[in-house]
Structures are given as C-alpha cells and as structure tokens.
Amino acid sequence: MFSEEQLVVYPAQGVGRVERIETQVIGGASADFFIVRILSNNVTLMVPVKNAANVGLRPLCTAEQGAAIIESLKDRSDFTGYTGQNWNRRYREYSEKLKSGDLADVAYVLKELLLIGQNKELSFGERRLLEQATSLLTLELALALDKDQQEIKDVINEIFADVLQPKPEE
Incomplete structure (x- = not known):
C-alpha cells in the first residue's frame, strides 16, 4: 500500500513520511506497522498496516x-x-x-x-x-x-x- 520514504497524509495530523515498515509482536500476535513521522511536529506514529485505510492514511494529493x-x-x-x-x-x-x-x-x-x-x-x-x-x-x-x-x-x-x-x- 505505502512504501518507505513515501509522503502520506494522516487525518488531523497532516503530512508525514513513512520511515519504515516494521513487524512487532503485541499480545502474542504479530502485526505490521507503518512508522510515520509527521513533518510539521516531528511526532512518530505507528499505524497498523491492516488498519491504515480505516484510520484515513492516504497518499499525498496530486x-x-x-x-x-x-x-x-x-x-x-x-x-x-x-x-x-x-x-x-x-x-x-x-x-x-x-x-x-x-x-x-x-x-x-x-x-x-x-x-x-x-x-x-x-x-x-x-x-x-x-x-x-x-x-x-x-x-x-x-x-x-x-x-x-x-x-x-x-x-x-x-x-x-x-x-x-x-x-x-x-
């Protein structure tokens, strides 16, 4: 869906860059996450790959x-x-x-x-x-x-x- 270094938009937070995609084990289950750094405030978000569309993560507009x-x-x-x-x-x-x-x-x-x-x-x-x-x-x-x-x-x-x-x- 998104690749490393791609610019994306997270609702209400703004434009961020996908720094990496990593797998973490949480509660015994393995899940993949987009690690997104928001450009305006340097906040890092972990967005579950499976849930990215539901939270509104989208590519930058054309x-x-x-x-x-x-x-x-x-x-x-x-x-x-x-x-x-x-x-x-x-x-x-x-x-x-x-x-x-x-x-x-x-x-x-x-x-x-x-x-x-x-x-x-x-x-x-x-x-x-x-x-x-x-x-x-x-x-x-x-x-x-x-x-x-x-x-x-x-x-x-x-x-x-x-x-x-x-x-x-x-």
Whole structure:
C-alpha cells in the first residue's frame, strides 16, 4: 500500500513520511506497522498496516488535485455563512471535517472561517481551527505543487485579500 520514504497524509495530523515498515509482536500476535513521522511536529506514529485505510492514511494529493483545491478556494458560491448557528456547533462540524483527512474538507473549513471572520470575530477555538486548517492545507499543497509553504500561504492570502484587509477603526 505505502512504501518507505513515501509522503502520506494522516487525518488531523497532516503530512508525514513513512520511515519504515516494521513487524512487532503485541499480545502474542504479530502485526505490521507503518512508522510515520509527521513533518510539521516531528511526532512518530505507528499505524497498523491492516488498519491504515480505516484510520484515513492516504497518499499525498496530486499536483492536479492541489490545483483544483486552490481553484475551489476562489469559488464562494458554496459559502454557507454565519447562519446563526452557534460557534459550538460550527466548531464540532469543522473539527470533524479536519479529522476526515479529505483535503477538500480542510479547504472548506479554511474558506468558511476566513469568510465568517470577515463579519464577526472568530472565537478562540475557531481561530485554532483556522490555524490548523491553514497548516494542513498549505503543507500538503506545497509538497504536491513543488512550492514553498509560504508561497502557498501567499496564494491563499491573495485569494482572500478582500477578507483579510484590516477593518477600519470605528
């Protein structure tokens, strides 16, 4: 399924590299594990080979998929906006999307939070989710598109320049 040195994505953790595949005996049973080091924080994960798909371990997106994700950020027609839904419900919904491991879901959370932040102050939890979504998205896109992570952040900032403008003091 995955090979040593391959870049993979672990949901909510982000991009990692398969350092090795090893067999360990646990409770008398032998099992194979992917040893994955997460690039952003240097954490090492042991992912059972048999369970890798169930936990959402997936290959890095392709350059084509990455370009499509960037294009999707430009489309605001799917923006649900701040519909009176309380921040707690939004927080749970967005957390689930980040845990899904689906890059389109991560992009959705980033876009929604940036656009919501245009009209109201984000809660502390929402700001943390925005930081997490930004980190997850920019690192994977940078690697997929062979760019620097800051270049991807700059592209996102350009897409949302109208939203990210400082608000005039009232």
